[in-house]
Amino acid sequence: MDKYQKLSLLSENMDVEDGENLTNSLTNCPSRTTIEKHPMITYAKMSGGKTIPLLKSVITSICERNCNYCAFRAGRDFRRASFTPTEMAGTYLDLYQKNIAKGLFLSSGIAGGSVKIQDKIIDTAEILRTKKNYQGYLHLKIMPGAEYDQIEKLMLWADRVSINLEAPNPERLSFLAPKKMFGEELFSRLEWVDMIRNRENPRKNWKHRWPSLTTQLVVGPSGENDLEILKTSEFLLSNFHLSRIYYMTFSPVEGTPFENLPAENPMRGHRLYQASFLMRDYGFTFEDLLFNENGRLPLENDPKQNWAESHLRGNPVEINKASREELLRIPGIGPKRVELIANYRQKQKIKSESDLRILGIPIEKVSDFLLLDGKQPFHQLQFTF
Numbered sequence: 001m002d003k004y005q006k007l008s009l010l011s012e013n014m015d016v017e018d019g020e021n022l023t024n025s026l027t028n029c030p031s032r033t034t035i036e037k038h039p040m041i042t043y044a045k046m047s048g049g050k051t052i053p054l055l056k057s058v059i060t061s062i063c064e065r066n067c068n069y070c071a072f073r074a075g076r077d078f079r080r081a082s083f084t085p086t087e088m089a090g091t092y093l094d095l096y097q098k099n100i101a102k103g104l105f106l107s108s109g110i111a112g113g114s115v116k117i118q119d120k121i122i123d124t125a126e127i128l129r130t131k132k133n134y135q136g137y138l139h140l141k142i143m144p145g146a147e148y149d150q151i152e153k154l155m156l157w158a159d160r161v162s163i164n165l166e167a168p169n170p171e172r173l174s175f176l177a178p179k180k181m182f183g184e185e186l187f188s189r190l191e192w193v194d195m196i197r198n199r200e201n202p203r204k205n206w207k208h209r210w211p212s213l214t215t216q217l218v219v220g221p222s223g224e225n226d227l228e229i230l231k232t233s234e235f236l237l238s239n240f241h242l243s244r245i246y247y248m249t250f251s252p253v254e255g256t257p258f259e260n261l262p263a264e265n266p267m268r269g270h271r272l273y274q275a276s277f278l279m280r281d282y283g284f285t286f287e288d289l290l291f292n293e294n295g296r297l298p299l300e301n302d303p304k305q306n307w308a309e310s311h312l313r314g315n316p317v318e319i320n321k322a323s324r325e326e327l328l329r330i331p332g333i334g335p336k337r338v339e340l341i342a343n344y345r346q347k348q349k350i351k352s353e354s355d356l357r358i359l360g361i362p363i364e365k366v367s368d369f370l371l372l373d374g375k376q377p378f379h380q381l382q383f384t385f
């Protein structure tokens, strides 16, 4: 088996891992032929908005754990493979130099214990950064139960690190992943990353800035509700300063104990992301979110619209006087538009619908929730026959 065949085997089933904002759009991407030739490459949107071809791979697809949803679980019948750190670094670098991949997301199954596998991920990164002078993007996975010193070493070379919490609490995790320990192996490692970022000098990192931190929760099969997920999410965002939480809506994998469970509705994941962004960027707290009697976010409307319907309808906000926090609560207004409003207000009052159009504010979204110099914006309803 040549190194590319091995890489294809290792990269199979990587859809169980969300790494970055993955995009299906082919804008700014190489040709479709390149995509078809290299199915192990996904297209990831970086935080600055740039899209890069990202190699998502594991260093080994052998795993001694038995997470019930996972394609790599022990005992599942499929062809497995492993790379040494030198092989992994060399194969990736080859793709990088041919412009096929411009970033690496490296995870692993657990074979021979977490500590041993974590060392292999660290070694791969160290080879790339120190021996090969690689300057590109590296997202490195923290293994469940990795040691403190290993996490510190990993953080020297990474742009982003992550460890998957998988579930919002220990009870749900025991259903998903019977051998993973919520507090001792996962939650504590998220805490350590943040601790290292606070205590240690960022100049130790190859770019002189500590890597961002993310996690992933599996949504659906453990019967958890959105209330549990978002309560944990709020804690993680505010206490461990996660850049993002990925909500992987469950899809059954053949040959696993969950193969006959139904796939989760992707709209549920979408609403969870919206609620999570409200808590991360819009000043919302967990208490602001509206849940139905089952502890789920309603699927029909986005969570910000639901909040505005119950708090601002009949009680609109004056756009010329509202604070940043108040403006961020209005559907159709995000952080960028708040800046535009603030700049505009310094020069003149916002009085008319045409002022809103200049600011790029969608009148149909905001008309029920704000006032323009004391008057409600006029919004022409569209009728279709």
Ligand code: SF4
Pocket (backbone or CB within 6 Å): 063, 064, 065, 066, 067, 070, 071, 072, 073, 074, 108, 109, 110, 177
């Ligand atoms: S530890 Fe669990 S989730 Fe990770 S690769 Fe092994 S079986 Fe999959």
